Amino acid sequence: MDVLSDKNYIPQVAIDCVIFGYENRQLKVLLSKLAFKGNFYALHSGFIKQEEDLDEAAKRILEDRTGFQDIYLEQFKVFGRADNKRKQFLDALIQSNYSEDRKFLTETNNSNAYAWFTKRFISIGYYALVDMKRVSPKLTQFDVSIDWCPIQEVPELIMHYDEVFQEALAALRTDIDHKFNAFNLLPEKFTMKEVQQIYETIFEKEFTRSNFQKKILDMDVLERLEKRLTGAKNKAPYLYRLK
Amino acid sequence: MDVLSDKNYIPQVAIDCVIFGYENRQLKVLLSKLAFKGNFYALHSGFIKQEEDLDEAAKRILEDRTGFQDIYLEQFKVFGRADNKRKQFLDALIQSNYSEDRKFLTETNNSNAYAWFTKRFISIGYYALVDMKRVSPKLTQFDVSIDWCPIQEVPELIMHYDEVFQEALAALRTDIDHKFNAFNLLPEKFTMKEVQQIYETIFEKEFTRSNFQKKILDMDVLERLEKRLTGAKNKAPYLYRLK
DNA sequence: GCAAAAGTGTTAATTTTACACCCATGA
DNA sequence: TCATGGGTGTAAAATTAACACTTTTGC
Numbered sequence: 001m002d003v004l005s006d007k008n009y010i011p012q013v014a015i016d017c018v019i020f021g022y023e024n025r026q027l028k029v030l031l032s033k034l035a036f037k038g039n040f041y042a043l044h045s046g047f048i049k050q051e052e053d054l055d056e057a058a059k060r061i062l063e064d065r066t067g068f069q070d071i072y073l074e075q076f077k078v079f080g081r082a083d084n085k086r087k088q089f090l091d092a093l094i095q096s097n098y099s100e101d102r103k104f105l106t107e108t109n110n111s112n113a114y115a116w117f118t119k120r121f122i123s124i125g126y127y128a129l130v131d132m133k134r135v136s137p138k139l140t141q142f143d144v145s146i147d148w149c150p151i152q153e154v155p156e157l158i159m160h161y162d163e164v165f166q167e168a169l170a171a172l173r174t175d176i177d178h179k180f181n182a183f184n185l186l187p188e189k190f191t192m193k194e195v196q197q198i199y200e201t202i203f204e205k206e207f208t209r210s211n212f213q214k215k216i217l218d219m220d221v222l223e224r225l226e227k228r229l230t231g232a233k234n235k236a237p238y239l240y241r242l243k
Numbered sequence: 244m245d246v247l248s249d250k251n252y253i254p255q256v257a258i259d260c261v262i263f264g265y266e267n268r269q270l271k272v273l274l275s276k277l278a279f280k281g282n283f284y285a286l287h288s289g290f291i292k293q294e295e296d297l298d299e300a301a302k303r304i305l306e307d308r309t310g311f312q313d314i315y316l317e318q319f320k321v322f323g324r325a326d327n328k329r330k331q332f333l334d335a336l337i338q339s340n341y342s343e344d345r346k347f348l349t350e351t352n353n354s355n356a357y358a359w360f361t362k363r364f365i366s367i368g369y370y371a372l373v374d375m376k377r378v379s380p381k382l383t384q385f386d387v388s389i390d391w392c393p394i395q396e397v398p399e400l401i402m403h404y405d406e407v408f409q410e411a412l413a414a415l416r417t418d419i420d421h422k423f424n425a426f427n428l429l430p431e432k433f434t435m436k437e438v439q440q441i442y443e444t445i446f447e448k449e450f451t452r453s454n455f456q457k458k459i460l461d462m463d464v465l466e467r468l469e470k471r472l473t474g475a476k477n478k479a480p481y482l483y484r485l486k
Numbered sequence: 487g488c489a490a491a492a493g494t495g496t497t498a499a500t501t502t503t504a505c506a507c508c509c510a511t512g513a
Numbered sequence: 514t515c516a517t518g519g520g521t522g523t524a525a526a527a528t529t530a531a532c533a534c535t536t537t538t539g540c
Contacts (some may be wrong), residue, residue, distance in 0.1 A: 005255075005464060009250075009251075010254075010256075010365060011254055011255065011364075012253050012254065012255075012256070013253075013255070013256060013365055028505085029400070039489085048323065048365070050325075050363060051325055052325055053323060053324050053325050054321060054322070054323025054324070055323070056325075057323075075320070075321060077296070077318065077368050078297060078321055080291065080296060080316060081296050081297070081519080082293075082294055082295055082296050082299075091489085109468070120253075122253060122256055122297060122365075122367075124321050124323075125367075131280025149516070169539070174421075178417075191406060191492095192493095193491090193492085202437075203346045205357075206515035208530065208531065209491095209492085209493095209495080210492095210495085210530095210531090210532080211492075211529070211530060211531080213492090213493080213494090214529095215529090219506095227537095231537090231538095231539080232490075232491075232538075232539075233488095233489070233490065233491090233538055233539035233540055234489080234490040234491040234492070234538055234539080235490085235491055235492040235493075235536060235538055236491095236492080237492060237493090237494085238539065242517085269521080336511095389519090425488055434519095435519085435520095436518090436519085439523075451496055451503070451504065451505085452519080452520095453500075453504090453505085453506095453519095453520080453522085454503060454504080454519095455519070455520095456520075456521090457502095458502090470510095472511080473511090474510075474511090474512080475511075475518075476511055476515095476516070476517065476518090477510075477512080477516080477517040477518040477519065478509060478510040478511060478513035478517085478518060478519040478520075479510070479511065480518085480519060481519090481520085482518090
């Protein structure tokens with residue numbers, strides 16, 4: 001990562017990414033636990049390089065955290081309150097971690113970076129839909145762990161991230177019917193049942209099997225492939241793939 | 244307006260406003276013509292004060308240009324390409340206006356402001372819906388005129404504004420069915436026919452009168468008021484108002 | 487053959503569309 | 514009383530929802 005300065009990055013602008021995955025009939029979100037005393041959970045943020053398109057920046061940040069390319073991304077909202085929750089939180093964090101990390105602020109470099117980092121920020125929210133199996137979350141210097149958390153069990157998040165998460169979830173629910181993007185939560189090939197289970201999970205309601213199948217096929221975005229023999233003693237379902 | 248500096252405003256972030264109005268069965272957009280040699284048309288942009296919420300900034304910019312408060316605003320997209328069309332355009336503009344405006348760059352203040360102004364920008368797009376009759380556009384030091392232009396006749400715009408305008412129009416068309424916001428283009432009290440004409444204008448298609456009435460009333464967002472005697476020799480239509 | 491689950495089809499319910507009819511208004 | 518356009522109701526069409534029937538799979 002380049003040095004945090006106005007020369008390298010656009011100041012006072014962050015990209016906040018809400019990364020959704022799906023497993024065991026649960027919608028999950030990737031949270032990082034901060035490498036500081038206390039239980040602090042965060043979303044994945046980054047900054048925009050001076051020479052870089054906004055969408056490129058979002059992709060780069062996502063790739064850094066998840067380790068793979070071609071992620072489905074959707075920009076959903078900009079957050080820009082002037083209450084500097086960011087600085088409040090970070091000041092308190094540094095304070096309570098002073099004994100171990102006292103060097104953090106004494107070095108000139110870090111002191112400049114800290115000032116840069118704690119200014120009031122505009123944050124641009126993106127959500128990402130990924131196939132969990134293809135993601136291998138990567139730690140940064142600031143987090144001690146990075147884990148998938150079911151959306152019903154998301155703990156309190158730091159700074160303004162609670163709001164970002166809630167808005168991302170709302171955006172996902174309204175987008176999914178028009179943008180046909182739920183398939184991005186699945187592997188390349190999938191059965192109709194898997195699609196239905198995702199929809200049922202996201203909307204927290206059940207759909208009639210036969211009608212659901214019609215509705216999805218009428219979207220005309222899937223192609224039918226070979227059958228998948230599951231070993232179960234029943235008819236084998238067809239596999240589908242995005243056209 | 245405060246001096247353009249990092250101290251007063253968030254650097255490299257602009258708010259671009261697309262202001263829609265409606266008149267004579269036409270959807271119009273408010274454009275400003277720049278006070279420079281040549282025919283240059285622009286949308287309405289502004290910057291975010293350091294102590295100001297993002298939405299407040301958008302409101303302020305809109306109020307400055309239109310002269311009234313309580314404008315219906317919707318944030319629709321962020322634009323962030325790194326190609327600096329902004330600087331390219333402004334350099335060329337200054338160049339071609341050099342003889343008259345040579346002082347512009349020689350004063351230290353302006354030179355600083357110019358450097359600030361021509362950096363690479365992230366721009367946050369908002370669209371506004373207003374009752375044209377209540378708007379009295381106000382000139383800034385940079386525009387020679389500010390006028391309503393039917394959306395079919397919008398000329399080429401400077402910088403990246405063509406894209407912003409097109410995206411705003413697309414956002415308006417997709418929003419209007421869910422957000423019930425078309426009424427903001429009309430005066431406080433209006434007839435059903437006026438609503439229908441707005442819809443027909445925006446979607447460029449006709450609706451059956453009786454079915455349209457049902458659809459709008461089923462939204463359950465309007466209250467019926469007294470009749471309006473128009474003087475026409477036919478039944479007087481009811482007036483409606485947003486609940 | 488049987489149970490389980492997937493694929494397909496059929497009918498009922500609901501919503502949308504088209505259109506007809508009646509009513510108020512001013513000449 | 515007539516022409517005009519607004520308000521309301523009704524029948525047809527289309528879409529959606531509910532559910533039944535058939536097929537495939539492994540034991």
